[in-house]
Structure formats: C-alpha cells, structure tokens
Amino acid sequence: FMGANTYIGNAPNFMVFAIARHRGFKMPGFFGYMAWSGAVLIPTFLIAGYLFFR
Structure with missing residues (x-):
C-alpha cells in the first residue's frame, strides 16, 4: 500500500520534470538532485537535531 502512495506522490514530480x-x-x-538535496537537507537535519535533541 505504501509503495503505491509513494508512486502516486512522485507522479507530479515526474510530470514537472518531463514538461521542463x-x-x-x-x-x-539523479546525482545532481542528490547533491542539491544533500546540500539543503543535511544541514537542516543537523540543526533540527541539535535544537530539539540537545
């Protein structure tokens, strides 16, 4: 069931990608997206972890 949810949730992303x-x-x-997401999410998670779990 959750696999179907993630597939349906990614459909708009694929549509925007294809149109663009x-x-x-x-x-x-793929690796470009990984670099961008890592550059944004890793510091965000580290800051959130520091603020909420210190």
Missing part, C-alpha cells in the same frame, strides 16, 4: 525538459530547460540528473 520538453520545453528546453536543462534539468539535473
């Missing part, structure tokens, strides 16, 4: 690429925007690949 079709219109000529350069979109990052």
Whole structure:
C-alpha cells in the first residue's frame, strides 16, 4: 500500500520534470538532485537535531 502512495506522490514530480525538459530547460540528473538535496537537507537535519535533541 505504501509503495503505491509513494508512486502516486512522485507522479507530479515526474510530470514537472518531463514538461521542463520538453520545453528546453536543462534539468539535473539523479546525482545532481542528490547533491542539491544533500546540500539543503543535511544541514537542516543537523540543526533540527541539535535544537530539539540537545
């Protein structure tokens, strides 16, 4: 059941990705997304962990 939820939840992301690429925007690949998400989420999680679990 949860696999279906995550698949349905990702459908809008794939749609935006496909539309943007079709219109000529350069979109990052998997590792590009991983780099961007890591650069944002890792410091965010570290700060949240420090604030809430110290």
